[in-house]
Amino acid sequence: MAEAARAARKPFTAARAKRMIGVSKAVAPLLAPYALAAAGVARSRWDAYRAGRLGVEPGQLSQYTGPGGALHARLSRIAEALQELETGTGSRGTEDDRAFVAQVRPRLADLAIAVRAAGQMPTPRRRTAYRAIGGELDRVEVELLTRLGVIG
Template sequence: MGLFTKRKRRPNRRAEAKALKHKAAMEAKLGAKNERKRQRTEAHTQRKVAKAQVATLQAEEKAAQKAASRAERDPFSPGQVKKYIGVARVLVPVLAPLAYRGATYLRGQLDARRAKQLGVGVNQLGDYAGHGGRLQARITNTAAALDKIASDDGGKDTQQFLTSARSRLDALDSAVRTADQMPAARRRSVHASIATELSRIEADVLARLGVA
């Protein structure tokens, strides 16, 4: 068959090569044009998204301002409560550490105040946390005063007083611990009796210490 096939003329081959080269150039040009168009479209889309985000933020700010204005008139309406919750979700991660430090400081101040009222150290508050905590603190402080008397005076009369006072304090301490398990009304009654007896012991101790 090759004997009867006519060879293509050189001009035809040149024309075909030129056409293929032209076609490749056109395709490359078209591809570059499409790429530029895609990039412009993508940039335009990004600008639209950014613009929409800015508009959203502005709308949220405006809505927050309106919400604040309405909150001044009706701060506890259901709608306002929902908005507060939404704002809280954003602010909590920021404010939580500050709130924690504030709460810790306030707790420290309250503990110091309570410790001063009880006449004990702050680190001892845990020992006086029950309903009878104040009475137990008084008993502890009175027992410490007895130790002071014992160190100052070792006479027989003093020793008898110390033995009797410590026995009474031990009984009162047991009564306080028992009263913590009682109903509120009964507990208050027992605490009143304990406080009366404790006041008598404290008066005797002060007398021994020479305090009028």
């Protein structure tokens, strides 16, 4: 410990700089593969986390990037659920459900256009537009979940 304190007090000289560069040249090739592997693991975990938050597979993550990515992911998931409701078996797939799907699909298309258009707006207006779109998606999701029997 006394050596470390003494080394910290030594002035930084050209000889010390050359010695540190030489050591780093010898050690860097040994540590590089481990650093790359750690970076790859960290990146895959981060992608899995982001994909989980959006409700998509990690492979689909690149489709939902940018400020409106989360809304686009919600729109696609609702569209998939509508398809399931329309073609469902048993209590699902009734005429009333098909009418609901026919009514909501054009609305989802309009909301997708609105998300893309809002992406070009200045930040305060974009946030306001995204909040409005999110509110509309919330209403559609509640109705969809009611029809699927998830909520009463």
